[in-house]
Amino acid sequence: MLMSPYKTVETEEKSSDIVWHQASVSHIERVESNGHRPAVLWFTGLSGSGKSTLANAVDKMLHDIGCKTYLLDGDNVRHGLNGDLGFSDQDRIENIRRIGEVSKLFVDAGQLVSTAFISPFQADRELVRNQLKAGEFVEIFIDTPISICELRDPKGLYKKARAGEIKNFTGIDSAYELPVSAEIHIKTAEQSVEACAKQVIDYLKSYGYLKAVSS
Template structure:
């Protein structure tokens, strides 16, 4: 059973002995070597909306264009880095905080990193945006109606949530706050994952990330 995270800092303060180490190879050096800008593509949407599918399709297209990338997926991260977290609101906040910090490191390395997480709360997505510089956080709203997500239900999670077997399930008994002004708004109904991925790629080209 997963346990919620526990803050292990004394009195909530970081030690003064912890100092950021400035690497000899700079962020700018890595971006120049890679030949493209670095940023986070933050895919958000309901469970079953197609976040991971679209993010994977985008990652393949970027790879084919010779772009240095990495893909962070919600389920994969919970197998390791966030394996100690449950699904309470507090644990969800910590889940996103950790991912934001990891994504920031990938950006510092000069990569275009895709993050596919439900990340249901606007304030938490803003928290990640605020970790990064202007233009380094690209919010991608995978806008799929709840009824379509439920029909897909690839993992049977909605069925379990409706039966009361899963608590705090986003869209059922836990809120999902849709992005207010995302950089990319993908209304997926009637579109293939490839079509959605092309919209993301076109955004990146138009705004000169590639």
């Protein structure tokens, strides 16, 4: 696995005396107040596969039944928190590391946080999973053939990548490693957005994430 280019001896020395501050309101109290189990809903797939569209649909459905939610979208996060990162393998790794840390904070707050990122490397997705407790990471593989993604191409990125105008583009000249144990496997080319979103909601209901909220 590639190492983050941002970890240095200097930052390690600065971090050596930092101690986790215990909040007065506990994680359990926040979960009980929200009325449902927290988790990271990790949408992964190629550009144009439908990650953001589906994550938005799921977020809206959850909000409408009273869940405390938030959506972290790849483009939105790169406007601020990760605005200093490019698209090299090293920067992609750091991008996902930071998102994993932010997602953990939302889980600590007892929320259902959806993340829509290509997150192309299996090791990085597993790193985030392993930083959370069992059941707090739900990997959702948006399995859409690259031919369909290119036909959609909402931002014209595949066209630019094929023309050599964009380098390190996932699926063209940068690898996408398929999930090996995703909790939810969705094929957007075969179903409507509503049906795909319902597949996620049905999983959450079946595994007890939503039993304390109205449905």
